[in-house]
Structure formats: structure tokens, C-alpha cells
Amino acid sequence: MSNLLFGHKDLYVDGQLVSATNNSTFEVVCPGTEQAIATISWATKEDTLRTLDAAQKGFEYWSQIPVSERVSWMHKLRDAILERANDLREAIVFEMGKTWEGSEEDVTSITNSLQYYAEEILKVQDLDIKDKEGTHTHTVIKQPLGVAVAFLAYNFPLLNLGFKLGPALAAGCSIILKPSEFSPISAYLIGEICEQINFPKGVINVICGDLENVGIPLCESTIPQLITMIGSTKTAQKLIEQSSKTSIKQYSMECGGNAPFIVCEDANLENAINIGSILKTANTGQICVAPNRFYVHEAVIDQFIAGMKAKFEATSVGFGKEQKPDMGPLANKVSVTRVQNIVNQAVSEGGKIITGGKAIDKPGYFFEPTAIKLSNPKSEVLEHEIFGPVALIVPFTSKEEVLELANNTDAGLASYVFTENKETQTYFSQKLAFGEVQINGVKYDIYLPHGGIKNSGIGVDCSEFALEDYLIRKRISVQL
Secondary structure, three states, X not given: OOOXXXXXXXXXXXXXXXXXXOOOEEEEEXXXXXXXXXXXXXXXXXXXXXXXXXXXXXXXXXXXXXHHHHHHHHHHHHHHHHHOHHHHHHHHHHHHOXXXXXXXXXXXXXXXXXXXHHHHHHHOOOEEEOOOOOOEEEEEEEEEOOEEEEEOOOOOHHHHHHHHHHHHHHHOOOEEEEOOOOOXXXXXXXXHHHHHOOOOOOOEEEOOOOHHHHHHHHHHOOOEEEEEEEOOHHHHHHHHHHHOOOOOOEEEEEOOOOEEEEEOOOOOHHHXXXXXXXXXXXHHXXXXXXXXXXXXXXXXXXXXXXXXXXXXXXXXXXXXXXOOOOEOOOOOHHHHHHHHHHHHHHHHOOOXXXXXXXXXXXXXXXXXXXXXXXXXOOOHHHHOOOOOOEEEEEEEOOHHHHHHHHHOOOOOOEEEEEOOOHHHHHHHHHHOOOOEEEEOOOOOOOOOOEOOOHHHEEOOEXXXXXXXXXXXXXXXXXXX
């Protein structure tokens, strides 16, 4: 019997919890304590191939049953997840180092996704196209695409999973979920829940393993029709390269961002400071839409910096429900090194540390909330996606200047603008080259489309549009 907090977790394949074929395991470490908290079955290539076969059979069943039956199963899974909500939140706290309050978003995201897409699929209708010559009838119907493979990032273990699971199940697709090795426990728990409620075999599968035995075989197989991912742009490029060698597949990928946060001279500074500080410390800044580059008008930059300094220095950093911290650790040791290197680069390029700037000397992967003022708006450090609690603050003088700076990136996910002027709001909303422009606030929900342009991805998560990634359109024309 394991004395680890979460014991051992098995793969979920073809409706059953199973060990890896060679009994290999992987040790999961808590970023808040640097202590092992679980072992998981670590899939072999044989396990991956078996999972692909199971998913194909699962698709053949799931795609043929009535939509009403799929919806019923989605509701059953949602209810079972809610019953295990505390267990899932505990897993997320320990595998990711999240605050207890922060863990709630993951669980509500997956249950909201299941509920939303169970409703949304009922709205999908056939489309009739009028024949201009009157010689045919034309109908466009939508059908399930096939097996989907989802590669998930570590930062929101169940939110990311839910964004893929909801539309896949609703559309009639089976899915193979590959969580990050840094935060796999909650995904493996979803497998346990599926087994407990006897979810149809092969429709949902959960496996984790290395690139050679899991990642590449999943991509190179001709079984998957959709490769979907939440992760870095570099990872997306590798997945597309690997998966396109053997067959043409569909892709839905939310990649990295480099969000600008523009604070104009007439902005509500209190609001901008509050939202900016929250977006940098929530989930320890490990959010794809977290702002990296804070462009603040020179007339108000000193006030903005003072406000961010006060917010950051009032942020308690720690781990666990008992401590009730405002911010937890970074996900792993590699992240600490990467964030420290970004801070060091900023300083080497003339940046002035306002507060923070280093890792916290105690067990766990903690880093101080950090604000740095940069005088050079073209510093190379501004090209990085930080994925940590560091705000790089740069002055600007005109909206034309800051627009050019903001758009000077290959990324195009989220952007933020703070101004009370309606014309300025329109100017930025039309000209910022990002998939999302948020003005004077921030809002995300399952019914709002979330996606990027340029190197920040293809396809959409959330909203009715996400369903399109899991459906094919078929035209049926009948000669009269």
C-alpha cells in the first residue's frame, strides 16, 4: 500500500483502469513542497496503440447513438464529477500548487463545459441551400469528425480538459486525453470517475507517457481525425509536423501568447492596477492570456508603478489550504529557472526592478511577484512569454506608438486596453492584431469564444464555434 498522499493512479483505457504493460510508473511531485505525492502508470507504445484502437471502437459506438443518449451520459458524468469536486480540487492544489480558491475554477470549468455543450449540440441543424437553377435540392448536414487526441497543458488541468471533453462528447467524437506529466492526477481521477459510472467503453481515454511512446504514436497514427492542444507554439509546430506525416488531420490549437496591457492617460488607474496585478498573480502568472508587456502612458506610469508595487508586496505567497495564500508556487523547477532568466535579461537590458525579482528561498518552486520598469520599448526581453508573476512595464506617449509596439509580436492571443475614451476604444479594438481585445476589464466563460491568430493558434475553445472543430460538413444534393 503506497504511503503517498494520492497513492497510485492507473491509465483509463477502453472503459477500464489498467496498469502500463511493463508496470512502469512516473512520480508526481508537489511544487509547493518538492515532495512526491503520487505515482501514475506511465504508458508504453503498446498501451498507446491499444488506446487508439479502443478510441476508434468507442467512436463507432458513440457517433451512432442518439444525441439524447449522449446528452444523458454527459449529464451523468457532470453529476459524478460534482460529487467528487473536493477530491479533484485537492488533487489540483497539490499537483499544481494552486490556492484552494483557484482550484474551484478548474472543476466548475469542466462541469460547465459538459452542461453547455449538452445544450449546444441540440441547436445544431441541417442547412438547406436553394438551387439557383431549380434542378436539385441541397442539404448540408453535420456529423461527428472521428477520434480526437487532446494534449493538455499543466496550468489548468481540468479547465483545459473540460474545454476539449465537452465539445468532443457532444459532437459524437471519442477522445484520448493526454495530460501533462506535471499535473496528471486530476485527469487520472476523471478516468476513475468514468469507470465508476460505467461510461461507454473507449469514448474517453486517459493516458500519459513520454514523447517516444505516447506523443509520437498518437500523432503518427492514422486513426485520429483531430489533434487538439493547449500549450506552447513550439509544441504545436511539432505536433503538426509529426501528425501530418501519415495523414491529413484537423487541428485545434491554443498556443502561447504575449499579451499587451495598454493603460492610456485617461484610464481608470485603480481599475487597471487591480486587474493587472490579479492577472499576474492569479495561478502564479501561469496563464496563456496573462499580460506580459504593460505599456503605460508616460503621464500616469509613476502612479501605475506605485500601485502595482503595493499590490505585489501585499500578495502573500505560500502553499496549502491552511496558509490561505494569495499566490502559490510555479509548477516546476524548470519554470523557476526560466522566469529568473527573464528577470536577469530584463535587468541586463537596463530594466529597473521595482519589487521582487528572485526565487523565494524555501522548499517549493516559489517566486516573488515582480515588477520591472523598462525604458527601452524594444528590449528583446519583451519578446518572451513569461508564464510567471513578472510584469514588464514600459512607457509610451501616443496611441500610434503603442499600437505598433503591441502588434510587434508573432503571438496574437489576448490583449487589454484601459481608456475611458470611446474613440480610443474603437481604435484599439479595430487595429490590435489579437484574437481577443478586452477593454477596461476581463471576462472569460464557456459561452465566449477563446482563440488566437498568428502563432497563437488555430481553431477555437469555448462557445458554439468550438463544436465546429469536432464536426464535418457533408453536402447532399439530389437531382429533381
